[in-house]
Amino acid sequence: MRDIAKNMPRLRHLLLCTLLLFALLGSAARAQEGARRLILKDGSYQSVTKYEVKGARVRYYSSEREEWEEIPNSLVDWPATDKYEKDRAASAAAPEAVQLDKELEHENELAEAQLPQVAAGLRIPMRDGVFLLDTFQGEPQLVEVQQNVSDVNRDTKGNILRGAINPVAGVKASIELDDAHAKIQSHAAIPSLYMNVETDPAAPQQPDQAQQPSDRFRILRAQVKGNKRVLGDVKRQLTGKVSQEQHLVKTTTTRLQGGWLKITPTEPLAPGEYAVVEMMGKEGMNLYVWDFGVNPKAPANVNPWKPEIKTATEPGKAKTQ
Numbered sequence: 335m336r337d338i339a340k341n342m343p344r345l346r347h348l349l350l351c352t353l354l355l356f357a358l359l360g361s362a363a364r365a366q367e368g369a370r371r372l373i374l375k376d377g378s379y380q381s382v383t384k385y386e387v388k389g390a391r392v393r394y395y396s397s398e399r400e401e402w403e404e405i406p407n408s409l410v411d412w413p414a415t416d417k418y419e420k421d422r423a424a425s426a427a428a429p430e431a432v433q434l435d436k437e438l439e440h441e442n443e444l445a446e447a448q449l450p451q452v453a454a455g456l457r458i459p460m461r462d463g464v465f466l467l468d469t470f471q472g473e474p475q476l477v478e479v480q481q482n483v484s485d486v487n488r489d490t491k492g493n494i495l496r497g498a499i500n501p502v503a504g505v506k507a508s509i510e511l512d513d514a515h516a517k518i519q520s521h522a523a524i525p526s527l528y529m530n531v532e533t534d535p536a537a538p539q540q541p542d543q544a545q546q547p548s549d550r551f552r553i554l555r556a557q558v559k560g561n562k563r564v565l566g567d568v569k570r571q572l573t574g575k576v577s578q579e580q581h582l583v584k585t586t587t588t589r590l591q592g593g594w595l596k597i598t599p600t601e602p603l604a605p606g607e608y609a610v611v612e613m614m615g616k617e618g619m620n621l622y623v624w625d626f627g628v629n630p631k632a633p634a635n636v637n638p639w640k641p642e643i644k645t646a647t648e649p650g651k652a653k654t655q
Contacts, residue, residue: 373414455641469522475638511563516625519632523602555581556607
């Protein structure tokens with residue numbers, strides 16, 4: 335059902351195009367010409383609704399796949415792209431094409447309205463994932479946090495979503511992450527994390543998981559030891575009981591539209607390393623975590639989402655600083 339819901343905008347787009355096909359007939363080609371294009375040096379192009387240049391990369395929203403993508407700036411034939419934009423603006427669009435553009439724009443607006451707005455001009459860019467709301471040089475920024483795998487004594491393996499903690503009876507082990515620092519660093523002392531993640535349908539679920547999301551996802555403080563980050567210790571008694579020692583951060587969890595959760599520390603985080611973990615009841619914590627650090631002096635994160643500001647000279651093109 336999630337896959338169907340996730341693809342509803344695309345299905346509505348295809349249905350709309352099918353219904354308009356017979357009415358457009360000879361105007362279909364002209365309607366296609368009304369789409370924006372990033373023309374590439376190899377002669378091909380990407381149909382886009384908007385794009386932005388971020389240094390050596392170009393981020394664009396694909397009108398075909400309805401998601402954000404990136405390509406190297408060097409692959410784009412900018413003179414050809416600019417010429418196409420000028421020709422497109424100079425030509426009079428067919429009435430049918432204008433109507434199609436309006437319908438598609440309305441579909442995009444409806445889809446974007448379902449995504450939480452985290453700051454002025456800044457919405458979560460995807461229908462699922464984990465994003466950290468940071469503040470860098472006074473500007474709100476969203477950074478996607480990728481899932482990372484922790485390990486128990488470097489011996490435990492798991493599937494792509496979950497890993498069970500099962501140390502040898504009577505032995506104390508540590509839950510570790512490789513590297514001393516996470517790739518994502520928050521410059522804000524109180525970062526908010528927005529989560530909408532799919533879980534493994536075959537994995538056991540907590541009976542009260544839906545009623546108490548604050549018990550499901552927690553923030554842990556990691557301890558840096560050499561080139562490792564220790565999230566906690568786990569010990570299995572001879573009786574089979576598993577106990578864990580972790581440094582939990584006090585947080586508040588808020589439900590948002592579209593299945594999103596907002597997790598925010600209740601007080602400023604000290605500089606250091608952290609991770610959002612999924613608690614699995616008696617099984618303990620999921621070994622697959624979302625790690626980040628807090629460092630006000632850290633360099634800028636790579637390719638963050640920034641507030642979108644549309645200018646009169648470049649409609650639909652996000653302004654970058």
